Amino acid sequence: MSERAAPFYCPYCGDEDLRPSEEGTSHGKGAGWECASCNRAFRLSFLGLLAKGLRREPAGEGGTSI
Numbered sequence: 001m002s003e004r005a006a007p008f009y010c011p012y013c014g015d016e017d018l019r020p021s022e023e024g025t026s027h028g029k030g031a032g033w034e035c036a037s038c039n040r041a042f043r044l045s046f047l048g049l050l051a052k053g054l055r056r057e058p059a060g061e062g063g064t065s066i
Contacts, residue, residue, distance in 0.1 A: 005031075005044075006018070006020075006031075006033075007033060007044060010033075010035040010037065010038060010040065010042075011042060012035065012038050012040050012042070013035060013037050013038040013040075015035060015036075015037035015038065017035065017036040017037050018033050018034065018035055018036075019033065019034050019036065020032065020033060020034075021033055021034045021041050021043075023041070031043065031044055031045075
């Protein structure tokens with residue numbers, strides 16, 4: 001994740017009352033966040049792109065035919 005991206009909700013309790021963590025500002029370790037609702041701290045980081053990408057079936061194909 002970039003420094004500008006922010007999570008919309010806590011991954012533990014789902015609440016939206018999140019604040020940036022002062023301890024998670026180290027470069028290369030991802031952004032740190034604190035949830036005021038469940039009192040948990042967590043860090044988010046981008047791992048990379050998948051080599052194969054995301055495979056989707058074109059509209060009208062796949063599924064069962066009658």
